[in-house]
Amino acid sequence: MIEVIHIKKSFGPKVVLDDVSNVMECGKMNLVIGASGSGKTVFLKCMVGLMDVEQGEILYEGKNFTAMNEKERKELRMQIGMLFQGSALFDSLNVERNVMFPLDMFTNHTSAEKLKRVNEVLDRVNLTDSNKKYPSEISGGMEKRVALARAIVLNPKFLFCDEPNSGLDPKTSLVIDKLIKEITTDFNITTIINTHDMNTVMEYGDNIMFLHQGKKNWQGNKNDIFYSNDENLNDFIFASDFLKDTKKMKIMMDKKQSN
Amino acid sequence: MFKVLEHFGKYLYMLKGMFTKPENLKVYWKEFVNQCYDIGIGSLGIVVIISLFLGAVTTVQTAYQLVSPLVQKYVIAQIIRDSTFLELSPTVVCIVLAGVVGSKIASELGNMRVSEQIDALEIMGINTKTYLILPKIVAAFIMIPCLITISMFLGVWGGYMAGTLSGIITPQQFTQGLTKDFLIFNLIFGLIKSFTFAFIISSVSAYFGYNVKGGALEIGKASTLSVVVSCILILCADYGLAALLL
Ligand SMILES: Nc1ncnc2c1ncn2[C@@H]1O[C@H](COP(=O)(O)OP(=O)(O)O)[C@@H](O)[C@H]1O
Ligand SMILES: [Mg+2]
Numbered sequence A: 001m002i003e004v005i006h007i008k009k010s011f012g013p014k015v016v017l018d019d020v021s022n023v024m025e026c027g028k029m030n031l032v033i034g035a036s037g038s039g040k041t042v043f044l045k046c047m048v049g050l051m052d053v054e055q056g057e058i059l060y061e062g063k064n065f066t067a068m069n070e071k072e073r074k075e076l077r078m079q080i081g082m083l084f085q086g087s088a089l090f091d092s093l094n095v096e097r098n099v100m101f102p103l104d105m106f107t108n109h110t111s112a113e114k115l116k117r118v119n120e121v122l123d124r125v126n127l128t129d130s131n132k133k134y135p136s137e138i139s140g141g142m143e144k145r146v147a148l149a150r151a152i153v154l155n156p157k158f159l160f161c162d163e164p165n166s167g168l169d170p171k172t173s174l175v176i177d178k179l180i181k182e183i184t185t186d187f188n189i190t191t192i193i194n195t196h197d198m199n200t201v202m203e204y205g206d207n208i209m210f211l212h213q214g215k216k217n218w219q220g221n222k223n224d225i226f227y228s229n230d231e232n233l234n235d236f237i238f239a240s241d242f243l244k245d246t247k248k249m250k251i252m253m254d255k256k257q258s259n
Numbered sequence B: 001m002f003k004v005l006e007h008f009g010k011y012l013y014m015l016k017g018m019f020t021k022p023e024n025l026k027v028y029w030k031e032f033v034n035q036c037y038d039i040g041i042g043s044l045g046i047v048v049i050i051s052l053f054l055g056a057v058t059t060v061q062t063a064y065q066l067v068s069p070l071v072q073k074y075v076i077a078q079i080i081r082d083s084t085f086l087e088l089s090p091t092v093v094c095i096v097l098a099g100v101v102g103s104k105i106a107s108e109l110g111n112m113r114v115s116e117q118i119d120a121l122e123i124m125g126i127n128t129k130t131y132l133i134l135p136k137i138v139a140a141f142i143m144i145p146c147l148i149t150i151s152m153f154l155g156v157w158g159g160y161m162a163g164t165l166s167g168i169i170t171p172q173q174f175t176q177g178l179t180k181d182f183l184i185f186n187l188i189f190g191l192i193k194s195f196t197f198a199f200i201i202s203s204v205s206a207y208f209g210y211n212v213k214g215g216a217l218e219i220g221k222a223s224t225l226s227v228v229v230s231c232i233l234i235l236c237a238d239y240g241l242a243a244l245l246l
Helices: A039-047 A070-077 A093-108 A112-123 A140-152 A169-188 A198-204 A231-236 A241-258 B001-018 B025-041 B044-065 B076-113 B117-123 B128-165 B173-179 B184-210 B216-245
Strands: A004-010 A013-025 A027-034 A055-060 A080-083 A156-160 A189-196 A205-210 A215-220
Touching: A004 A039, A013 A039, A013 A055, A013 A205, A013 A215, A027 A039, A027 A093, A027 A169, A039 A080, A039 A156, A039 A189, A080 A140, A080 B117, A093 A112, A093 B025, A093 B076, A112 A140, A112 A215, A140 A156, A156 A169, A156 A215, A169 A189, A169 A198, A169 A241, A189 A198, A198 B025, A198 B173, A215 B044, A215 B184, B001 B184, B025 B128, B044 B128, B076 B117, B076 B173, B076 B184, B076 B216, B117 B128, B128 B184, B184 B216
Parallel strands: A027 A189, A027 A205, A080 A156, A156 A189
Antiparallel strands: A004 A013, A004 A055, A205 A215
16 A cells, blocks of 8 residues: 655646645555646656655555665665556567566576566566567567566566556557556555556546646546546546547436436 | 856766665676677777777878988887877777767667666666666776777887888887887876776766756767767866876
8 A cells, every 4th residue: 555645746846746645555556647747757756766755755555755765765666566658678688688687686596487487477468479579679569568577577566557558559558457457456466557548547447546737636436537527637538529428328327227 | 167067066976876785796797797898899890990090190190200311210110109108099099989988878878768767777776876887987997998908009000010011111110119218107107098088988978878858869969968078078187197197
């Protein structure tokens, strides 16, 4: 579980995160949604300490991350996996080496043990025949899966994903979402996902936080979202006529069912 | 001016941040060996070509300028020896290396920064200054003086070939000049220079690369800037060392 308590972050005069609080539970898909530039990436980077917050606290299972020293942070980071928007694979290493990197750095396993673990996680993300390929030789969807494999290779307790579906076709997006969902429930991980993919929101939104211009405008789950009166949220989620109609239909059907 | 001081402060801070305990010595060692290979073998070709030509051209031009019958031929070899050891090999070759090695370091780190690979390493709990910058600086500190040593001998050899093949000087005269009044200090001075320049090239380009903000365009800018700044610093240090030690 992670608790974010009144955090604030600004760049110069520009306030990017303004008094944001949230509680993110284990085994759940915690989504952060919002338009481009609303502060999702900054929120994630503040949570993991790639950026420092100006005010507020971040508690990992009750432990105050903001007050930790470098050594304590390092220890906590061993339990964090992160999937970056652009995958962030190491260009000079092949798929296998990329996934093995955290094992090389932090464990004393033998090569055979490490290779076994690498193949396990690559199998987990349905990627079995590309071990020797380099990041430049594989597709965007495969890159995301390799990055996911690398993020979970050390069995993290917390998984952060920055727009895991950006730049992917709808079908590959669904595959990635499903993978993240499975990993989250199977290993009871606290997962935080930045997204503006409506499929993810409607399918997996256990706990959704809507950021608008750096403020938390709304919070709820995938069912609540149809009944929200927040104008910005409705503008954002039900942007097209098609989705507006879907929303009306869903509300109608819910009414019928309850009658 | 304020900007320069700010950069200098951040540069020192980066150097200080490099000295932490490595998470895993084996991985760091591998990275170091890779860097040695990249820097050493990667720029050996250009160093060989430049040194041979520097020596050859110096021979021909010195001979052209020394027309007086009072000056003996072996002086040409002396001039080549001293100018190669003191200035041509360390300084000129290092300026070329600032372009070759410096821009490579800056663009490699810049690319890692922009594509969030540095963030990915940080998240894993790795000190990226120690892991990415220290091996590069140490590798440059070892490999560049090696390259310069090779360059010194090739420079003299290039001069020898050019001189003897074109009939400017006989092999006997050349060897006589090489050994006459040879000061071992000149060789050492050249090496001191190369150590200094190696540190400048690697640390300055690492600084600019590591701190890239933005996108692909900024990587190009950072690598150009790192080459320009290293060249200027090399020339300043060159003058400083000469004034101090000669
Ligand atoms: N390092 C930075 N320096 C200055 N401004 C930044 C920085 N990172 C992000 N911003 C600004 O913060 C705002 C939120 O950005 P971001 O979190 O990336 O949005 P998104 O929701 O699309 O991920 C943007 O307006 C952006 O310009
Ligand atoms: Mg973003």
